[in-house]
Amino acid sequence: MPFINFSKDEIQCKIVYYGAGFCGKTTNLQYIFGTTKDDIRGKMVSIDTKGDRTLFFDFLSLNLGKIRGFDIRVQLYTVPGQVHYDATRKLVLKGVDGVVFVADSLKVQRKKNIESLINLAKNLAEKGISIRTIPLVIQYNKRDLDGTDSETLPIEILEKDLNSMLKAPSFSASALEGHGVFETLREISKLVVKDVSRKIMLVDKQLK
């Protein structure tokens, strides 16, 4: 639910990073926070447990510059990944404008990725949103583990598991090293802004 503020010529949008526990949602935000300048981002807020697991959400506000004369501000959230925090995930999805689904490339996480994507579709549907129409980007994280002792799934398998129906834009990434993090953010921002721009044009027409 974007906020279009004609008084300040500002649009606020909400992007949620979704995925199974320990897939790297928080690491994505931490990398973005650590590599962007102070003047375009706010503070990063994390509500986590002592074991570094997200308890409620992480939050980071970013200013993306102007489009059609409007300042675009995106608010990035993560959800807690563990199965039993479903109520919290539903709260964070409230008013969502776009989703980044972070998939864990580790072979042992294959089932959890699929379960988490199904959970996302279900929670969006409860809010009257279709996973097929909301701006969505899929990120295959932990690609830095390719060629190490940890067994990872090939991209083709991950695509088949998670993206064969959705056909969403997808990126290989290593949130830890930063590879693919901004490509993912750029794509989801582009999709969300495009979606919002369409709405601004409609509002413009209505106001005229």
Added chain:
Amino acid sequence: MNIVITKKDIDQINSCLNEMVSSSLAHSALLIDRSGQLIAHHGDTPEVDILSLSALTAANFEATVEIARILGEEEFTLLFHKGKNENVYFSAIGEHVILVTLFDDHTSLGLIRFHINKIIEELSIILASIFEKRKAPMK
């Protein structure tokens, strides 16, 4: 689904917040929507990270709604956090918006509540018209 706020809407909201802040001697007041987006802010709190406060407030409020449901209530319509120096008072306005009032010991909770109650009806009408616009057909 999108929320459009015109200059006229913001002027009306700011006028309400201004009246409440100055007569109750609060620091400042924020109007946020329940997904955590900041709608309006009035007052003097340069050191406060308003955007983070908005996100956390919405989450906090929604969590208490769930607590209320567990206890058989529909929701708790107000919340109050008391600190050593700073206090925060949260009030739900309709189903979409939360008013957050920040104040210190220069005023009292009673005075804050009195002045919030005075503006809540007016704010409800302004906000209802903003959220009604959202329902207009967007073809």
